[in-house]
Amino acid sequence: MARFLLGNEVLRGEVSGGSIKARGKEYDLKEVELLAPSEPSKVVCVGLNYVEHAKELKMALPEEPIIFMKPPTAIIGPGADIVMPPSSSQVDYEGELAVVIKERCRNVQADNADDYILGYANFNDVTARDLQRKDGRWTRAKSFDTFAPMGPYVVDLDPTNLAIQTRVNGAVRQSSSTSDLIFSVPKLIEFVSEIMTLLPGDVIATGTPPGVGSLKAGDVVEVEIEGLGVLKNGVVKGS
Numbered sequence: 001m002a003r004f005l006l007g008n009e010v011l012r013g014e015v016s017g018g019s020i021k022a023r024g025k026e027y028d029l030k031e032v033e034l035l036a037p038s039e040p041s042k043v044v045c046v047g048l049n050y051v052e053h054a055k056e057l058k059m060a061l062p063e064e065p066i067i068f069m070k071p072p073t074a075i076i077g078p079g080a081d082i083v084m085p086p087s088s089s090q091v092d093y094e095g096e097l098a099v100v101i102k103e104r105c106r107n108v109q110a111d112n113a114d115d116y117i118l119g120y121a122n123f124n125d126v127t128a129r130d131l132q133r134k135d136g137r138w139t140r141a142k143s144f145d146t147f148a149p150m151g152p153y154v155v156d157l158d159p160t161n162l163a164i165q166t167r168v169n170g171a172v173r174q175s176s177s178t179s180d181l182i183f184s185v186p187k188l189i190e191f192v193s194e195i196m197t198l199l200p201g202d203v204i205a206t207g208t209p210p211g212v213g214s215l216k217a218g219d220v221v222e223v224e225i226e227g228l229g230v231l232k233n234g235v236v237k238g239s
Contacts, residue, residue, distance in 0.1 A: 001119065001154045003077075005033040015153055036077035037121055037154045038100045040203045043070040044192050045096075045125055045142070049207025050180045056210040065183050065191050068138045070125075070205075074148035078231050083146045083238040084217060088128035091215050091235070094208035095166030095174050095223035098123035099185050100154050101202040108193040113186035116198070119154040122223040122231035123205045124166075129214070149223075149233045150203070159185050162226040164209060168219055176209030178225075 002015050006027065013022030020027050047066040048054055054061050076082070084091045102118035125142070126149065132141035159178055166174035183191070188204055215221060217237040224230045 001037060002152060003035040003037050003039075005035060010035065034078050034152045036075045036150045037152065038075075038150065038201045038203055040072050040075065040100075040201045041199045042196075043072060043074065043148055043203045043205065044196075045070060045205040046183070046188060046207040047138075049182050050176060050209045051182055052176065052180055053208060053210045053212075054182070061182055065188055067192065067195075068142060070142050070148050073145055074143055076146050076149050076233070078149070078152040079233065080149065081146065081234045081236045082124075082126055082149060082215070082221070083144070083236055084215070085128065085144050085238050088131050088141075090128065090130040092127045092129045092212050093166055093168065093173070093215055093221050093223075094125035094127060094212050095164060096123040096125050096205045096208050097159060097162065097164060097178055097225055098150060098203050098205045099159070099189070101189075101198045101200060101204070104197065104199055105189075105193055106197045108189050108198075110184075110186035110190040113189040116189065117156075117185070118200075119156040120159055120225075120228060121150055121154050122152075122225050122228050123203070124149040124221065124223050124231060124233065125205055125208060126215075149231055151231050152229050155228050157227045162228075164225045165223075166211065167222045167224070168213070168215065173213050174209050174211035176211075178206075180209060181206060
C-alpha cells in the first residue's frame with residue numbers, strides 16, 4: 001500500500017512493479033509523487049533494540065523495551081528533504097523497520113499482535129545527537145520537522161529475518177538483519193499497547209542496528225529493508 005499525490009488529490013493504492021493502482025486505474029510510479037504511506041496520530045520509537053548495537057555501545061541488553069515518541073509532524077515521505085536545524089551541528093541517521101497499526105487496539109497480547117498489523121515500512125529515526133547529549137533527554141533531538149522519513153510503501157510480510165541496510169551517498173553505513181532484534185514486533189506491540197491505545201496508522205519504529213553516523217547538507221541517505229523498497233531522502237541545511 002502507498003499514498004500518493006495526483007494533482008492536488010491524495011490517493012491510496014496498491015503497488016505492483018512500476019505502477020500503482022487506485023480507483024480502478026493504474027498510474028506509472030514515475031507520474032505520481034509518493035507520500036509517507038501512513039498518517040499516524042503518534043510515532044512510538046524503540047531505543048537499543050539490536051543485540052549488536054548494544055554491544056557496539058558497550059551497554060547491557062535492556063530487560064524491557066526503551067521507548068520514546070516523535071510527533072506526527074516529523075513524518076516525511078520518500079524524496080522529501082531532511083532539514084538540518086540551525087540549532088544542531090550533528091544530525092545522525094538511524095535506519096529502522098517500522099510497523100504500522102491496522103486498527104484501534106489496547107492491551108494486545110503478543111500471540112494476537114498480527115491481527116492488528118497493517119504492514120511494515122522503512123523508517124529513518126533522524127536525531128540531532130548533540131542536542132540529545134546536551135539535554136540529557138530525547139524529545140527535542142528527535143522531534144524536528146522532517147526527522148521521521150518513512151516509506152515508500154507499507155507491505156505485509158514476515159519481519160523476523162529481513163536484511164536492513166542504510167547507505168549515505170551510496171556507501172553502506174549500516175548492514176544487519178531484523179533477526180538481531182532484542183524485542184520482536186509482537187512483544188513491542190504488547191508492551192506499547194499496555195501503555196497507550198494504538199490507532200489505525202500509528203507507527204512503532206523498532207530500533208536501529210549498529211553503524212549510526214552523521215549526515216551533512218548535500219548528502220543522500222537511503223534505508224533499504226528486504227521486501228520494502230528503498231526510502232531515499234536528501235539532506236539540506238535549514239535557516
